[in-house]
Amino acid sequence: MIFEAKDLKIYYRTKKGFVKAVDRISLTVKKGETVGLVGESGCGKSTLGQGLLKILPPKTFYGGSMKIEGEELISFSENKMREIRGKKIGMIFQDPMTSLNPIMRIEKLFYETLKTHEPEITEEEARERTAKVLEKVGIEPERMQEYSFQFSGGMRQRVMIALALVLNPILVIADEPTTSLDVIVQAQIMELLNELRQEYEMSMILITHDLGVVAEMADKICVMYAGQIVEEAINEKIYYEPKHPYTKLLLKSIPNTNIDDLELNYIPGSPPDLLKPPRGCRFAPRCPYKMEICETQEPKTFAVDNTHVKCWLYSEVKK
Numbered sequence: 001m002i003f004e005a006k007d008l009k010i011y012y013r014t015k016k017g018f019v020k021a022v023d024r025i026s027l028t029v030k031k032g033e034t035v036g037l038v039g040e041s042g043c044g045k046s047t048l049g050q051g052l053l054k055i056l057p058p059k060t061f062y063g064g065s066m067k068i069e070g071e072e073l074i075s076f077s078e079n080k081m082r083e084i085r086g087k088k089i090g091m092i093f094q095d096p097m098t099s100l101n102p103i104m105r106i107e108k109l110f111y112e113t114l115k116t117h118e119p120e121i122t123e124e125e126a127r128e129r130t131a132k133v134l135e136k137v138g139i140e141p142e143r144m145q146e147y148s149f150q151f152s153g154g155m156r157q158r159v160m161i162a163l164a165l166v167l168n169p170i171l172v173i174a175d176e177p178t179t180s181l182d183v184i185v186q187a188q189i190m191e192l193l194n195e196l197r198q199e200y201e202m203s204m205i206l207i208t209h210d211l212g213v214v215a216e217m218a219d220k221i222c223v224m225y226a227g228q229i230v231e232e233a234i235n236e237k238i239y240y241e242p243k244h245p246y247t248k249l250l251l252k253s254i255p256n257t258n259i260d261d262l263e264l265n266y267i268p269g270s271p272p273d274l275l276k277p278p279r280g281c282r283f284a285p286r287c288p289y290k291m292e293i294c295e296t297q298e299p300k301t302f303a304v305d306n307t308h309v310k311c312w313l314y315s316e317v318k319k
């Protein structure tokens with residue numbers, strides 16, 4: 001197993017108490033597998049993504065377990081994490097403008113990155129590696145002399161992808177990699193990512209609020225709601241047979257899907273406050289199928305034909 005989280009908790013420490021942004025999540029990523037992590041804004045996707053690299057505020061609480069190739073990240077020191085970041089786990093962020101240093105030439109940016117993990121590397125070697133990886137993402141190697149602000153949004157995201165790939169990580173976390181781009185560029189970047197992950201045999205956690213975006217790429221989809229995974233299924237399953245009421249609602253918002261057993265055009269209410277999540281099911285306050293038990297007891301996760309669903313509706317397997 002490349003990556004494995006068990007009962008993972010990531011809580012922000014605030015004056016008002018702990019914000020339970022990731023609360024007892026279990027998740028596995030196999031070699032070469034792409035796992036889509038989907039859910040509305042604020043459900044904890046970025047917290048999970050950044051938590052795996054431990055780049056959250058220093059006082060953040062981590063509980064449970066998260067392992068990369070069997071090594072427990074929670075117990076790793078900051079020094080040890082520096083070796084992991086980039087090298088074992090690469091990250092592609094939503095907005096490359098804020099994560100790429102605009103006053104550094106692309107060439108220098110790559111050199112610095114490579115040097116962190118390979119202190120012996122010469123500028124010449126770094127230049128060669130940079131040229132190669134830029135070519136892979138469709139950028140002319142000559143452009144490494146330029147600064148990131150000289151690139152368009154889509155091109156900047158390509159640079160970001162190249163920067164993640166240059167160290168050849170075994171797992172890449174892509175957090176809303178195309179959200180700030182227009183639709184056509186979005187499709188091109190997704191296609192590029194898809195090709196590259198196959199070529200490099202990388203595993204990937206693809207984070208998005210848009211189920212449509214992961215449709216063609218993910219092998220497995222995890223739906224998050226209020227800090228928890230409420231449904232996990234292989235890609236097609238989630239489209240044709242969504243189980244959790246929340247997943248159905250998410251799918252309803254994509255054109256050309258037919259989820260007819262739900263009479264809802266809007267979801268009443270809003271996601272719960274993660275300082276004080278509801279006692280029972282976190283989705284209960286908004287759920288059209290709510291039962292008595294949902295308000296008092298947290299649902300267990302049930303296995304229903306190849307899908308795992310955290311919902312009391314499935315306590316007795318339904319067909």
Ligand SMILES: Nc1ncnc2c1ncn2[C@@H]1O[C@H](COP(=O)(O)OP(=O)(O)O)[C@@H](O)[C@H]1O
Pocket residue numbers: 012013014019021039040041042043044045046047048057274
């Ligand atoms: N630094 C922080 N301190 C306290 N709460 C935070 C912090 N960052 C994010 N949160 C809260 O954690 C929850 C999850 O946020 P986030 O992981 O960014 O969600 P997503 O990426 O799914 O939109 C939200 O309720 C958000 O308000």
Ligand SMILES: [Mg+2]
Pocket residue numbers: 045046047
């Ligand atoms: Mg986010």
